[in-house]
Amino acid sequence: MSDLLERLRGRGWRMTAQRRVVAEVLNGEHVHLTADEVHARAVAKLPEISRATVYNTLGELVSLGEVLEVTTDKRAKRYDPNAHRPHHHLVCARCGAIRDVHPTGNPLADLPDTERFGFTVSDVEVTYRGLCPNCAGA
């Protein structure tokens, strides 16, 4: 689990208590927290950590490619530590639950040249929407 901390230190990232806490909070599969949620959990471990620091640190982790920004709903950005396996997202339209998914096929290949308008297309982002077992059962 300190994989992340090791990698960061190896990249010359200056290690501080605050950064360690943020990195610890963002750990695991199917983790998609908002900045505020990250802050709340960080405060539980390190009460004096500030909002600005959480935002800064998240921004840096995104720049370093260690964490992905996800915008599945129109509210807050979410942060996804699963940056090293490419994946897409499945979102419950009712409760907002999010799962990482790995579809087969390559959507990039499905966009004909005539539909590219001269763009250099480099990336695709796919969001599946539906109801999770809980919400569908109700």
Added chain:
Amino acid sequence: MSDLLERLRGRGWRMTAQRRVVAEVLNGEHVHLTADEVHARAVAKLPEISRATVYNTLGELVSLGEVLEVTTDKRAKRYDPNAHRPHHHLVCARCGAIRDVHPTGNPLADLPDTERFGFTVSDVEVTYRGLCPNCAGA
């Protein structure tokens, strides 16, 4: 072009100058304006229109299925009047330009049961990212 206005009136929508202006602003292909941009253009035609009315009207158009909400960037929601032909979006990572695109294939079929976590999946949203001709040339 008054297709939209006709349809709305037919549905018992009370027609006001403000609503007409908003509907007129949202007209055309590849139109993806933020609420603020809609407001700015509406004010040009009807100076006393208020922000709240623009938000209300956009929300109603979305509820009626006449306009789609698009969240390609993490900033503001955008409103897409092209609601009657299903499509996806191609976004310039630099300048934010957006084009409507129609990929071949069906991403829904590419999500195996084992990757559905018991969800009832009903919809997919695909966002291609890259550089538009202008930004790539620079």
Added chain:
DNA sequence: CGTTTGACTTAGACAATGTCCATTGTAGGA
């Protein structure tokens, strides 16, 4: 046509999310 009525509009306060900056603190090297 004039009245009437309830839906629509308005302005501005408020809320949620995110950014910026000047000041203070500290990790890690010499």
Added chain:
DNA sequence: TCCTACAATGGACATTGTCTAAGTCAAACG
């Protein structure tokens, strides 16, 4: 241990969106 550049802090500010109370108007009715 001391220095210094980099990081953290807190609070002001910005952007986007929501809500409410009061005024206004579209359209149905006579």
